[in-house]
Amino acid sequence: MIPGSRRAIAVLVVLLFAGVTCANMSTEEAAKVFQEANVAFSAANKAEGADAEQLYEKAMLGYRRLAEEGGRQNAKLYANLGNTYIMMGDVGRAVLWYKRAAQLEPGNAEIARNLAYARSKRLDKVEPPAEKKVLQTLFFWHYDFSSQTRLMIACMAMGVLCLVLTCAVWLGRRAYFTAGAVITAIILVAMAGSLLVQEISKRMEGVIVANEVVARQGDGANYPEAFKEPLHAGTEFVVVERRSGWVRIELADGSNGWVPADDAELF
Secondary structure (H helix, E strand, O other): OOOHHHHHHHHHHHHHHHOOOEOOOOHHHHHHHHHHHHHHHHHHHHOOHHHHHHHHHHHHHHHHHHHHHEOOOOHHHHHHHHHHHHHOOOHHHHHHHHHHHHHHOOOOHHHHHHHHHHHHOOOOOOOOOHHHHHHHHHOHHHHHOOHHHHHHHHHHHHHHHHHHHHHHHHHOOOHHHHHHHHHHHHHHHHHHHHHHHHHHOOOOEEEEOOOEEOOEOOOOOOOOEOOOOOEEOOOEEEEEEEEOOEEEEEOOOOOEEEEEHHHEEEO
16 A cells, blocks of 8 residues: 555656646546545445445546546546446447547557457347458458557558668569568558548447437337337447437448437447
8 A cells, every 4th residue: 555645756756657647637636536436446346236336426427537638548447437337237338438448548458358258248249241251351451450559560561672672783683582572562552542441431420329219210209110129339330320319220220220329329
């Protein structure tokens, strides 16, 4: 246990390195909120029943206060919220905050594992169509590699390509120079093209956070149901259209429908 001022300083250092700076509260207040949320979460893991529920609620409110009043986004804070929500049994918001954390740190293996675990707890099992699975296999780098990884590979390929071409100019054309240039050019085009396609086709995403919601064929409760079964917390989608109080969503299998905006969170 770190005594007195040393403990406060340690918490402040954690906040600074974690990037949790709050525009609407002082650094000292942010440190206090962060510390109290961490203590509540740790205590909740050791408690049972109603006591555990109250402590998780306290931790969640502290983390959300930092996230919502913060002047800067932070993956570790978002992951803490995901951890808290999954312990509270709120699969929808757990997926939401893990996804937000993964967007900030796409290469973080721990966040990816936690997100996969939260997804495994969903009731809805929406599978992409067969042709999309084929595309995901053929163009695996587009679906499996993060934007940062593809950008890094593209930059490396560009550097190698320039080096190979320079060597070819100075030393003359050789078969291995030609092969190296072709291979690196293909890699460069693949990565750059993937990033371009992603940017062009980028759409807002979201997660169902209500325990259960009936999707409709139109933006109103009087429209017929869009699916045979309701959607449940944690189901992810892309946003097709938004109207007052309603969101038209598209699921992984290509089906779509309208859900009340209050039953979903967008990011």
